[in-house]
Amino acid sequence: MPFHPPGRHAITPQDRGRFPGFDVLDRVESWDQVTAGVILARLALPKMLSFFTPTEVAVAAPMLDLLLAQDRDPRVPVLALIDDRLSIGETDGWHYDDMPEDGQAWRATLAGLDNDARDRYGVGYAELARPRQARLLQDVQHLADAGRSWHDFAAAHVWSLWTRYACTAFYSHPWAWNEIGFTGPAYPRGYLNPGINARESFEIPDRNGADPVPFAARVEQARRADDDLPNANA
Numbered sequence: 001m002p003f004h005p006p007g008r009h010a011i012t013p014q015d016r017g018r019f020p021g022f023d024v025l026d027r028v029e030s031w032d033q034v035t036a037g038v039i040l041a042r043l044a045l046p047k048m049l050s051f052f053t054p055t056e057v058a059v060a061a062p063m064l065d066l067l068l069a070q071d072r073d074p075r076v077p078v079l080a081l082i083d084d085r086l087s088i089g090e091t092d093g094w095h096y097d098d099m100p101e102d103g104q105a106w107r108a109t110l111a112g113l114d115n116d117a118r119d120r121y122g123v124g125y126a127e128l129a130r131p132r133q134a135r136l137l138q139d140v141q142h143l144a145d146a147g148r149s150w151h152d153f154a155a156a157h158v159w160s161l162w163t164r165y166a167c168t169a170f171y172s173h174p175w176a177w178n179e180i181g182f183t184g185p186a187y188p189r190g191y192l193n194p195g196i197n198a199r200e201s202f203e204i205p206d207r208n209g210a211d212p213v214p215f216a217a218r219v220e221q222a223r224r225a226d227d228d229l230p231n232a233n234a
Helices: 024-030 033-041 054-067 078-087 102-121 130-145 155-170 174-180 215-225
Strands: none
Touching: 024 033, 024 174, 054 078, 054 102, 054 130, 054 155, 078 102, 078 155, 102 130, 102 155, 130 155
């Protein structure tokens, strides 16, 4: 089919997933033309970003990779998807009353993260090793959990902004659908078998019951990699 790059089929983020060989793009012809056009456009995003500045990209790119645990290719182009939304003013239609509109909120919070890096380590966020980038990001989440503020914003609202946009972008992409076995929009074919553990004829079962990235192993890997963490015996 023309929707697959030569030699590439069933692509998943970082080649991880529970449905080996499953490719949602095999079902493109079951979608109406408008739906197919919207989804396929996510595979052909412009290489040049139009909303974020180069300085903001240098902060946002590693931050989004950390939020989504995208540590190697193939990566879902989350930054480009967010940039595309913000460049045309496509927001969630609301924002917290203590924060500016989403585009400005992104600019302000990325600047805040970069300032944190310079204050603590003397260099910009983009110049830090990944463990230190993760530490600064984790600090924002800790403040959010504690109900505290961060750079004059409620930290929980900042965390919500980042994760809402990141997760929406990630799970709008066909590669993420391949990872979770989602067969894409059911229009115009519809659904006939709603219910728990009920599958349609075009859906496939999970072929691998094991977690592809064991949570405990990832936590331990992060702990060992972060040379800023205090000694466990201290």
